[in-house]
Structure formats: C-alpha cells, structure tokens
Amino acid sequence: MATGAVSEGEYSHLRERSIGLAQVLFQSITHMAPAAAVAFSIGAAVGHAGPALPLAVGLALIACLLVATSIGQLAKQMPSAGGLYTYVARSLGPEAGFFVGWCFLLFEPLVAPLLFLIFAWTTTDVFENEVGWHYSGQWWIWTLLAAGVVFYLTYRDVRLSTQAGVILGIFEIAVFTALALWMIFSNGGTLQEFNPTHAPEGTLSGLFKGMVFAILAFIGFEAAAPLGEEARRPRWTIPRAVVGSAFVIGIFYVICTYAWVAGTGFTGFVQATGAEADPWRHLAKVFWGGGWVLVFLAIANSAIANANAGVNAATRVIYAMARNGALPRALAHTHPVHRTPDVATMAVSGFGVVIALLMGWKWDPLTAFVIIATAVTIVVIVVYMLVCLSCTVYYATQRRDEFNILLHGVVPALGILAFVGPLYYQYFPLPGYPTRIANWVAIAWLVGGVVVTIWMSMNRRQALLNAEKIWVPDDDEAPGAVPAPAAT
Numbered sequence: 001m002a003t004g005a006v007s008e009g010e011y012s013h014l015r016e017r018s019i020g021l022a023q024v025l026f027q028s029i030t031h032m033a034p035a036a037a038v039a040f041s042i043g044a045a046v047g048h049a050g051p052a053l054p055l056a057v058g059l060a061l062i063a064c065l066l067v068a069t070s071i072g073q074l075a076k077q078m079p080s081a082g083g084l085y086t087y088v089a090r091s092l093g094p095e096a097g098f099f100v101g102w103c104f105l106l107f108e109p110l111v112a113p114l115l116f117l118i119f120a121w122t123t124t125d126v127f128e129n130e131v132g133w134h135y136s137g138q139w140w141i142w143t144l145l146a147a148g149v150v151f152y153l154t155y156r157d158v159r160l161s162t163q164a165g166v167i168l169g170i171f172e173i174a175v176f177t178a179l180a181l182w183m184i185f186s187n188g189g190t191l192q193e194f195n196p197t198h199a200p201e202g203t204l205s206g207l208f209k210g211m212v213f214a215i216l217a218f219i220g221f222e223a224a225a226p227l228g229e230e231a232r233r234p235r236w237t238i239p240r241a242v243v244g245s246a247f248v249i250g251i252f253y254v255i256c257t258y259a260w261v262a263g264t265g266f267t268g269f270v271q272a273t274g275a276e277a278d279p280w281r282h283l284a285k286v287f288w289g290g291g292w293v294l295v296f297l298a299i300a301n302s303a304i305a306n307a308n309a310g311v312n313a314a315t316r317v318i319y320a321m322a323r324n325g326a327l328p329r330a331l332a333h334t335h336p337v338h339r340t341p342d343v344a345t346m347a348v349s350g351f352g353v354v355i356a357l358l359m360g361w362k363w364d365p366l367t368a369f370v371i372i373a374t375a376v377t378i379v380v381i382v383v384y385m386l387v388c389l390s391c392t393v394y395y396a397t398q399r400r401d402e403f404n405i406l407l408h409g410v411v412p413a414l415g416i417l418a419f420v421g422p423l424y425y426q427y428f429p430l431p432g433y434p435t436r437i438a439n440w441v442a443i444a445w446l447v448g449g450v451v452v453t454i455w456m457s458m459n460r461r462q463a464l465l466n467a468e469k470i471w472v473p474d475d476d477e478a479p480g481a482v483p484a485p486a487a488t
Contacts, residue, residue: 020231020232020237021231021237021240021241022166023163023166023231024224024227024231024237024238024241025224025240025241025244025245026166026169026170027223027224027227027241027309027312027313028220028221028222028223028224028241028242028245028246028309029169029173029220029245029248029249030168030169030220030302030305030306030308030309031111031219031220031221031223031306031309031310031313032217032218032219032220032221032245032249032306033115033118033172033217033220033302033303033305033306034169034172034173034176034249034252034253034302035172035173035175035176035295035298035299035301035302036115036118036122036172036299036302036303036306037216037217037253037302037306038176038217038253038256038257038260038280039122039278039279039280039299040118040121040366040369041213041214041216041217041373042057042213042214042217042253042256042257043213043273043279044213044216044370044373045057045209045210045211045212045213045214046210046269046270046273046274047200047201047270047274048199048200048201048205048206048207048209048210048212048213049199049200049201049206049207049209049210049211050198050199050200050201050206050269050270051192051193051198051261051266051269051270052193052194052195052196052197052198052199052206052207052210053193053210053257053260053261054193054194054254054257054258054261055193055194055195055196055207056199056207056210056211056214057214057217057250057253057254057257058194058254059207059211059214059418060211060214060215060217060218060250060253060422061218061246061247061250061251061253061254062418063211063215063415063418063419063422064215064218064221064246064250064384065243065246065247065250066388066411066412066414066415066418067222067246067384067387067388067415068221068222068242068243068245068246068247069243069407069411069415070387070388070390070391070411070412070415071084071087071222071225071239071242071243071387071391072238072239072240072242072243073239073391073395073407073408074087074091074387074390074391074394075087075224075225075228075234075235075238075239075242076235076236076238076239077235077394077399078090078228079228079229079231079234079235079238080226080228080229080320082101082226082316082317082320082321082324082467083104083222083225083226083228083313083316083317083320084100084104084222084225084317084383084387085097085098085100085101085104085317085320085321085467086320086467087225087387087390087394088100088386088387088390089464089467090394090398090467091389091390091391091393091394091398092386092389092390092393094457094461094464094465094467095453095454095456095457095464096386096390097464097467098326098452098453098456098457098463098464098467099386099449099450099453100383100386100387101317101321101326101467102445102448102449102452102453103379103380103382103383103445103446103449104314104317104383105318106375106376106379106442106445107219107375107376107379107380107383108310108313108314108317109310109314109318109348109351109352110352110355110372110375110376111219111220111306111307111309111310111311111313111314111376112147112150112307112310112311112314112348112349112352112356113351113352113353113355113356113359113372114306114307114310114369114372114373114376115146115303115304115306115307115310116143116146116147116150116303116307116352116353116356117143117356117359117360117365117366117368117369117372118299118303118365118369119142119143119145119146119300119303119304119307120139120140120142120143120146120356120360120365121139121277121364121365121366121369122278122281122296122299122300122303123142123300124138124139124142124365125277125278125281126278126281126296129277139360139364139365140357140360140361143353143356143357143360143365144353146303146304146307147307147349147352147353147356149304150304150307150308150311150349151311151345151346151349153308154308154311154312154315154340154345154349155335155338155340155342155345155346155349156338156340164305164308168301168302168304168305168308169305171297171298171301172298172299172301172302172305173252175294175295175297175298176252176256176280176295176298177252177255177256179259179280179283179284179287179288179291179295180255180256180258180259180260181255181259182287182288183259183260183262183263183283183287184255184258184259184262184263186263186287187262187263187265188262189258189259189261189262190266192266193257193258193261193262193266200270204421204425205425208421208422208424208425209422209425209426211421211422212374212377212378212422212425212426213373213377214253215377215380215381215419215422216373216376216377217253218246218249218250218253219376219377219380220245220306220309220310220313221242221245221246221249222242222387223309223310223312223313224237224238224241224242224245225238225242226312226313226316226317226320227312227316229316260273260279260280260283263283263286263287264279264283278296278299280295280299281295281296281299283295307352311345311348311349311352314344314348315340315341315344315345315348316341318331318341318344318347318348319331319332319334319341319344320467321467322344323466324463324466324467325460325462325463325466326456326460326463326464326466326467330343331343331344331347332344355372356368359371359372363434367434370435370438371434371435371437371438372438373438374426374431374435374438374439374442375438375439375441375442375445377426378423378426378438378439378442379442379445379446381419381422381423382423382446384415384419385415385416385419388411388412388413388415388416389412389416391408391411391412392408392409392412392413394408395407395408396408426439427439
C-alpha cells in the first residue's frame, strides 16, 4: 500500500472491494439523472436547438463517448478515489492534477444543489397545480427534504447509497423509455429532427449552444471513477462503467428527445414546450392520462438519485485531496462504522443546501438551476479536454509499449475537438442576464485555479506530488490487468 501525506493513524480507509459492477455502473447512470436531465438539462437546450434537439444530443453523445473512452483507458491503470484528479496528476504532472481537482471543487459539489432545485421546482409545480397547495415558499421545504434523504444515503454506507442508485435508476429509465416509445409509435417522426438548419438560433450557434445543455445531461458518466478504491476489480469495473453508462444513457437521450419532438409536434415545438412548466408531465397527461404521476415520480426520483451520486463522487475526491494534504486533513476522516468520508459528506451536503436556498431565494429554483448548470458545464468541458490530453500523454510517455494510435491518439484528439464548438458558442455571443453571471463565474474559477496552483507549487509542492499515489493494492484484480506503475 502506498503511503501519502496522511499517516495510517490519521485517517481510515474507505470500504474497499465492497461494491460490484452494477452499483458502480449506476453510480454513473444516476449521476446523469436520466429522467431529470431529459426534462430540465436537455430542456434548457430547446430554445437553442429547437426541433433539431435530437441532433444536438447525438453530437453530445459522440463527444462524451470519446472522453469516456479516454477516461476508461486511464482508469484501468489507476484505481483511486481521486478519479480524474489522480489521472491528470500522473499524466500531465502534479500541478495539472491539482488544477483539475480545483475545477472539481466547483462543479461536483454543485451537482447536489442543482438537483435539490429541480426536485423543489417539479414538486412545487405538482402540489400547486394538482394538489391545490399554493404556498409560494414551499420550494424550500422540498429542498430540505431532498437534502435530508441524500445526506442519509451518502453518510451511512456506500453499499446503501449505490444500491439505492440501482433501484432508482432502473425505475426512471423504464418510465421515460416507455413514454418515449409510446409517443413515437403514436405520432411517428421524421428525419427532419436531425437537420441542423432547424435550430432557431442558427445552424452552428443554435446547435452548439444546444450541445452545452446536452453535455450537462451527460455530466456524471465519469462519476464511477472516484469509486476506484471501493469497487471490486476496479481496473476492470471502472472503465466498463464509465463507457457503458455514457453509451446506454446517450442512446436513451436520443430516443427521448426524438420522441419529445414527435409527441409535441415539429412545428411550434419551441413555443409549445416553453408554455409548460414541466413539459414531460404535460406530455404524459396527453398520452397516458393519469399516468403523469409515474413521470412526476420518475423526475423526482431522478433528482434524488443524481444528488446522491453527486455527493458520493464529490466526497471521494475531496477525501483524496485531503488525504494528500491539498485540502484540510479533517476532510480525510472516515466514519468508524460506515467507513464513508463523513466530514466531507457533511461539508458537501451543507454547502449544497445553502447554495440551493440562497439562489432559489434570489431568483427562483429553475432560473437558479440554469445559472449553476451553465457554470458547471463550462468548467467540466475544460476538465474533459484535459483528461483527453492526459490519455495521450500518459500512454505516449509512460506506457509506450501499449500505445495504440486509435485509442490513445485519435480518440482523445477528437474528444478535445468535439468540445471546442460548444465552449466557443457559450461565450460568443454571451447569454442574457442572469445566465451570463455563470460565464464569468466559470472564468473566475479557472483563473483562480491557475493562481492557487502556482501558490501550491511554490509552498505546498509535496501535497501536489501526493496526488500521483495509488492507494489500493494490486491484488484481486481482473485477470490480465496490468498493475499501475509504482508512485515515485
């Protein structure tokens, strides 16, 4: 076992080898929140991509599959709770690794408040319009309820939270797939949904801006990576979970968005969708009648499951950074019974509640969701591009005998190029107020990361170097797995 900045007496290990492929796979799947992502994350792309929405989603699927493949190639060499933070540190150097960890500290802890707000928005809408409870402040009650459920699941045991993810994930996927297929068979569809000229904001601008929110829907396929110290046979399990989740849910998204256009109607799709607070609940009423309840439950369930997976991923990376000395060491503490990073879980959960309540109060839950989502997606795109570069550099310099021109050269390069368009059109032109706040927050965070990384390199370099360490033994791995090189 490698040693690091924190001695054995100062922290306890996570629950190693405690979860299998199904739990790890659904950690990624539920982190993407398939149902909530279709209704809200991808829903935010409707005004940009219009009825060409399935094409924007399909392009996002290709881009994310390229990144997922690169992550999978790194994951099979480096099982670590640090996830992408560790991969980049070992590939591009400790400074680059810390910078990715810094980026992670913005986007991953913001996943939970994003989903608390979605849960609050959709539940408030149902209670106002279907139940008749018109208390305007009820959204904060639902926010606290969602936060309480997620805290319980993530604080108690990784086996409990990941098993809950499997059950919740299957339910939401089944409901939305059934409704999507129902709409397609009822109304049919055309290939015009894949014609980029139908994007109302212009072929390129509309399509790439639509891709930004489609990419938001994919964020989380990499969430299996931080479970590298708790998964059985992680060098085998993690790559399959990362790539498999991106592919399966990507196909699910394409089917659902195609059905969305078909069910709503190609002509007037943007206007009809914008007229509904929850378009998918409306569609369920049209096609299923009382079956709208299932769609509501799927979206609410999806929000809880995604927040649960987000807290799991965020706390593992924070735990790893604290263990390495890059964050306060108290965050590396694990519960003596549950063996979860309990201090980090409390910190992430508390932060999520505060952010959700403050931003929901300042604007409203849905507007706050869009603002947070925009900032998160911009930073994530930068991280994905760095990870693709890491894959090429790692195999070209440290695994030369295994270098594959397609897997380690072409795929990562295409992955980087695939995100250039969405990133460019997120700034040219800037979105309107208050969404544009997120654009500047993202830039400020990235610039701040460069400054802090320079300071860490000059004053706390050992903490950066510790990011390169692998903290799990190499036994009990998949047959034929190649052990990671020893940390230097």
